[in-house]
Amino acid sequence: xxxxxxxxxxxxxxxxxxxxxxxxxxxxxxxxxxxxxxxxxxxxxxxxxxxxxxxxxxxxxxxxxxxxxxxxxxxxxxxxxxxxxxxxxxxxxxxxxxxxxxxxxxxxxxxxxxxxxxxxxxxxxxxxxxxxxxxxxxxxxxxxxxxxxxxxxxxxxxxxxxxxxxxxxxxxxxxxxxxxxxxxxxxxxxxxxxxxxxxxxxxxxxxxxxxxxxxxxxxxxxxxxxxxxxxxxxxxxxxxxxxxxxxxxxxxxxxxxxxxxxxxxxxxxxxxxxxxxxxxxxxxxxxxxxx
Numbered sequence: 001x002x003x004x005x006x007x008x009x010x011x012x013x014x015x016x017x018x019x020x021x022x023x024x025x026x027x028x029x030x031x032x033x034x035x036x037x038x039x040x041x042x043x044x045x046x047x048x049x050x051x052x053x054x055x056x057x058x059x060x061x062x063x064x065x066x067x068x069x070x071x072x073x074x075x076x077x078x079x080x081x082x083x084x085x086x087x088x089x090x091x092x093x094x095x096x097x098x099x100x101x102x103x104x105x106x107x108x109x110x111x112x113x114x115x116x117x118x119x120x121x122x123x124x125x126x127x128x129x130x131x132x133x134x135x136x137x138x139x140x141x142x143x144x145x146x147x148x149x150x151x152x153x154x155x156x157x158x159x160x161x162x163x164x165x166x167x168x169x170x171x172x173x174x175x176x177x178x179x180x181x182x183x184x185x186x187x188x189x190x191x192x193x194x195x196x197x198x199x200x201x202x203x204x205x206x207x208x209x210x211x212x213x214x215x216x217x218x219x220x221x222x223x224x225x226x227x228x229x230x231x232x233x234x235x236x237x238x239x240x241x242x243x244x245x246x247x248x249x250x251x252x253x254x255x256x257x258x259x260x261x262x263x264x265x266x267x268x269x270x271x272x273x274x275x276x277x278x279x280x281x282x283x284x285x286x287x288x289x290x291x
Contacts, residue, residue, distance in 0.1 A: 045098060056287045059103070061106060108130070111231075126227045127228065132185065160216040161216065218250045227264070230265070231267055
């Protein structure tokens with residue numbers, strides 16, 4: 001019988017907890033609200049204890065996080081603006097409480113790993129997963145491995161061109177103002193126009209502007225990384241017609257220049273809402289089999 005492993009998709013709003021015998025065989029699922037760290041982590045650990053002994057745990061966490069295995073802060077959520085969570089040793093807590101090896105990465109890297117291995121990129125060698133919701137984050141997987149540098153990619157905090165003189169809203173990112181996240185995340189859209197993208201009529205300027213910002217991100221990723229697949233997830237992407245508009249604009253921006261463009265695609269998550277938890281179980285599976 002296969003060993004039972006656990007996974008956590010740790011979000012700023014909710015924690016999705018799962019167990020499984022493999023990354024794609026989910027045997028139990030539970031959702032808890034993200035409250036103070038002490039309460040949330042204890043509640044999650046109690047649930048895993050009730051499922052029977054797990055052999056490893058994978059965590060895909062909201063960030064920023066410390067992913068440097070040589071750092072004393074590995075496994076910590078670092079300078080997040082979420083009250084109470086800065087410097088939280090989330091991986092260390094579960095490792096000590098459950099007594100198991102822990103795999104740890106960002107939530108978007110976990111989702112990217114899942115889509116690259118089991119979903120939209122399983123026949124490709126490179127994939128970027130972008131989530132556009134409460135914030136904007138991205139993860140890059142090449143040859144089956146998430147890419148880390150000095151930290152982890154922050155694809156939501158790039159700057160994009162504005163559409164013209166009237167497009168001068170200052171943005172709402174507390175760090176950068178009008179970066180991509182400050183212009184195109186769910187809270188940014190509501191702050192600028194007073195409603196979500198899905199609540200506004202199709203001819204509202206918001207649709208064209210947001211599609212334009214996100215199309216620039218996709219073009220930049222295709223140009224800089226020559227990545228094969230871009231997966232767009234998150235609540236904002238569910239707005240009717242947004243996917244089609246982004247794809248149309250990416251074609252216009254690229255101007256038929258990029259080599260290999262015929263092999264590049266922009267798609268929705270093939271694993272649907274399971275990308276994050278499948279990714280967390282993938283991290284657990286890797287931790288279990290790490291020498």
